[in-house]
Amino acid sequence: MTLLTFTLIVGAASLLAGxxxxxxxxxxxxxxxxxLAIAMHVDLRYAMGASLVSVIATSSGAAAAxxxxxxxxxxxxxxLEVATTLGAVLGAYLTSHMPKPAIxxxxxxxxxxxxxxxxxxxxxGSQDAPSDPWAxxxxxxxxxxxxxxxxxxxxxxxxxxxxLMGVAGILSGLLGIGSGALKVLAxxxxxxxxxxxxxxxxxxxxxxxxxxxxxxxxxxxxxxPGLAMPVMLGVLxxxxxxxxxxxxxxxxxxxxxxxxxxxxxxVQMIYEGLTxxx
Amino acid sequence: MTKTEINVDDIVSSILRTGVIVSALIxxxxxxxxxxQHGAQLPAYARFASEPSDLLSPRxxxxxxxxxxxxxxxxxxxxVLIATPILRVAFLVFGFALEKDWTFVGVAALVLSVLLFxxxx
Numbered sequence: 001m002t003l004l005t006f007t008l009i010v011g012a013a014s015l016l017a018g019x020x021x022x023x024x025x026x027x028x029x030x031x032x033x034x035x036l037a038i039a040m041h042v043d044l045r046y047a048m049g050a051s052l053v054s055v056i057a058t059s060s061g062a063a064a065a066x067x068x069x070x071x072x073x074x075x076x077x078x079x080l081e082v083a084t085t086l087g088a089v090l091g092a093y094l095t096s097h098m099p100k101p102a103i104x105x106x107x108x109x110x111x112x113x114x115x116x117x118x119x120x121x122x123x124x125g126s127q128d129a130p131s132d133p134w135a136x137x138x139x140x141x142x143x144x145x146x147x148x149x150x151x152x153x154x155x156x157x158x159x160x161x162x163x164l165m166g167v168a169g170i171l172s173g174l175l176g177i178g179s180g181a182l183k184v185l186a187x188x189x190x191x192x193x194x195x196x197x198x199x200x201x202x203x204x205x206x207x208x209x210x211x212x213x214x215x216x217x218x219x220x221x222x223x224x225p226g227l228a229m230p231v232m233l234g235v236l237x238x239x240x241x242x243x244x245x246x247x248x249x250x251x252x253x254x255x256x257x258x259x260x261x262x263x264x265x266x267v268q269m270i271y272e273g274l275t276x277x278x
Numbered sequence: 279m280t281k282t283e284i285n286v287d288d289i290v291s292s293i294l295r296t297g298v299i300v301s302a303l304i305x306x307x308x309x310x311x312x313x314x315q316h317g318a319q320l321p322a323y324a325r326f327a328s329e330p331s332d333l334l335s336p337r338x339x340x341x342x343x344x345x346x347x348x349x350x351x352x353x354x355x356x357x358v359l360i361a362t363p364i365l366r367v368a369f370l371v372f373g374f375a376l377e378k379d380w381t382f383v384g385v386a387a388l389v390l391s392v393l394l395f396x397x398x399x
Contacts, residue, residue: 001320001321002317002319002320003313003317003319003320004313006321007309007317040323041323042323043324043325046326053356053360056359056360056362057298057302060294060359060362061294061295063291063294064292064295067287067290067294068291070287074286074287078367078382078385078386081389082385082392085389088396092396138382207294207363207366208366208389208393211393211396212396214397215397215399218336220334221327221331221334223356224323225333225350226316226321228352229305229306229308229312229352232356233305233306233309
């Protein structure tokens with residue numbers, strides 16, 4: 001196989017990964033890494049480097065729209081980015097000191113969790129109790145734009161949410177992914193922020209989180225331009241297309257099917273990690 | 279009380295969109311050239327070698343890109359991409375200062391310093 005053929009296949013796979021990532025809400029990074037590592041026999045470190053770059057592209061591209069529409073809460077995002085960037089630097093440092101099979105197994109577990117989180121969906125809950133006192137001091141509460149006008153929301157359990165964001169940052173740096181599933185968990189489930197705000201603010205934070213590991217990835221040579229090129233362009237195009245489909249179609253069934261695909265990738269990553277094939 | 283004319287959300291949105299578009303165009307241009315030059319070779323990603331070793335820092339990358347090395351051009355596009363969220367945080371330091379929200383100026387400055395530490399380290 002020549003480099004041209006290889007690049008075209010990687011580009012097509014990245015397009016699909018971006019599409020799948022957008023439709024499941026998990027992001028393209030967590031999908032493209034196992035595809036590259038398992039199906040294309042790319043070294044895990046190159047796969048992670050290319051994925052990290054694509055994560056910055058999709059996050060920034062999508063955030064541009066969400067911020068303008070007023071869904072993302074910039075104050076919450078900025079505050080929690082303290083935890084995610086510090087975590088990401090730590091994760092990126094750890095990843096070069098960790099054996100590849102271990103990274104593969106952790107990656108597999110994250111995939112399984114992500115698949116489960118994506119399948120579970122979310123239940124809308126409104127909370128009337130006053131916000132966490134620190135959230136009040138930092139003025140983190142916001143208003144969700146709805147067809148019936150802005151709806152005010154509260155923010156709870158700031159400390160726990162902040163700690164979980166640190167873990168999300170570590171995983172992002174360790175695996176070269178956006179950790180969107182864990183970020184949404186922290187905001188939606190723990191801090192009780194409305195789902196639409198949680199998912200768009202998570203997306204807003206992902207680019208900055210990934211940029212924090214990018215420096216270390218760059219210096220270690222994880223980001224190979226020849227590989228990162230088709231991955232970044234493919235995932236970006238796929239996720240933009242996926243976002244358009246999401247607006248038009250109800251994708252509940254599709255989401256469940258894709259979640260199984262992601263779970264299967266997770267099992268395969270754990271298997272290849274444990275048997276030392278990665 | 280003077281209300282500032284600047285809409286922070288709109289500027290953040292523009293920074294992100296512009297960064298992604300510019301980066302994608304540079305990466306695509308470099309990529310086409312890269313494939314024209316090296317497309318017939320064999321891919322070598324199965325084993326990690328931390329190559330290309332002359333593109334491990336932003337400064338070296340830009341020096342190579344000046345000589346129109348195709349890999350360095352792709353890398354320069356990727357650097358624009360990595361710089362995009364950093365620029366967004368830098369702008370928010372300024373944006374919070376306009377609102378005289380000093381706590382958040384501190385928060386944004388802290389995040390910015392972590393990012394710059396990582397890139398410069």
